[in-house]
Amino acid sequence: MKQGALSLAVLSGAVSTAWAALNVDFGSTDSIKAAAKDVAFDALSYYKGNESGEIPGLLGDKPFMGGIYHWWSGSVQWSTLIDYWYYTGDDSYNSVVSQGLLHQRGPNNDFMPPNATASISNDDQGFWGIAAMQAAELDFPASSIDWANLSRNVWTTQVRRFQQEEKDETCDGGLRWQIPATNVGFDYKNTISNAAFINLGARLGRWTGNATYVEWADRAWTWLTDIGFLTEDFSAYDGAHVGANCTDINKVEFSYSAGLLLQSAAFLYNQTTGDDQKRWRDRVTGLTKTILDKFFEEGYHYEIACEGRDDACTPDMLFYKGMVTRDLASTVQLAPFTKDAISKVLKTNAEAAVKTCTGGDNNRQCSFSWAKGKFDDETDIPSQLNTLSALTVLLQDEVSQKGIATNATSNPDGGSDGGNGSDSNGNGNGNGNGQGQNGNGNGNGDGGSAGTTTRVTVGVLVAGLFAALL
Secondary structure: OOOOOOOHHHHOOOOOOOOOOOOOOOOOHHHHHHHHHHHHHHHHOOOOOOOOOOOOOOOOOOHHHOOOOOOOHHHHHHHHHHHHHHHHOOOOOHHHHHHHHHHOOOOOOOOOOOOOHHHOEHHHHHHHHHHHHHHHHOOOOOOOOOHHHHHHHHHHHHHHHHHHHHHHOOOOOOOEOEOOOOOOOOOEEEHHHHHHHHHHHHHHHHHHOOHHHHHHHHHHHHHHHHHOOEOOOOOEEEEEEHHHOOOOOEEEEOHHHHHHHHHHHHHHHHHOOHHHHHHHHHHHHHHHHHHHHHHOOOOOOOOOOOOOOOOOOOOOHHHHHHHHHHHHHHHHHHOHHHHHHHHHHHHHHHHHHHOOOOEOOOOOEOOOOHHHOOOOOOOOHHHHHHHHHHHHHHHHHHHOOOOOOOHHHHOOOOOOOOOEOOOOOOOOEOOEEEEOOOOOOEEEEOOOOOOOOOHHHHHHHHHHHHHHHO
């Protein structure tokens, strides 16, 4: 894959002088930051969305237009770079991050842009909403943007879809993978779409103090377990078809499904007390063990569903390592009792990732397979983002005092997010308690696929309509 040129205005001041293999002293914060800066630069060198004639926010053309990355993957780049800014303090790319996120929010501020709606899925929309929620929680700079409100709008569209599925008694509820009824995959319900919905509810509940969001997160979690997508031993299976009443479960396991559920459980643990908190703690513990045992058996991330077989990992799957790495790191912040188990793996994970960073024109770009212990002759956007995530999360102790904000802490005088919560129809106000970072003590909360198995066929069916929208 050839690199595109990011505008000089964005990269001004961001270029590192190191043009050799990526060398990192893992005992030095400064060294980790310097290496992360180099990797961030290399990742952004592929991005062309801020150039004349290109579409901001996207990682190139869609697959059926000659590209390889689907719409949702842009959200991964922006959430990775928000974390990069948060962990390192380097704001070199903040303007391009804001531009990318905001350009894809759509006319209704719910991440349903006309250039994507023909092939959009619930998990796609959910990941963009999650990126916006992350921006709110980490106080990502924006002059007049209410990041949390974008996420709330996503949640509102999805809760209505969830309610319709309950009303229609299709698999007793749960979100479908695809949103348009004409798309292949509309007859499929999957874990990741519902995990994204749970994640948004967990985070909005913590942000606003409105218990309705938490109730819906709990409701969707219960559906996942009752239908058999999430098992007692915390295996997270991919999904099943509506025509079979969701009994034909595809038991392939992708790390990002389990990772997103883990982070969701950590957010819910962090804002609850008593028996409810114990229930979420047990889920955090169980998912942590499953993820580390299955996907980090050797101390670094190995995507068991595809890795080790030639061309088995689709472009979507190449993004999962960085996503799960950041899920694990935020879990440590939200549920500190996981730190001993997770932090040591984050270090060995980063060490394995960096060993691959000897490729590209500058001899420091990284590749996907960390198990090989060396560069595998292929480099791309997700491989750089994965390594960037692996490096930046090592700085978690540097930001531990910042915490993950709520509306009450981010906007102590009220702020634009105010007290607007949502009832089950996406309307109304609520009041609730915010939670401290460690889940202890009450604060005054102002109340208120990325799906993998069938995505490849969707673009072909909607190509004509999608092209007409662009």
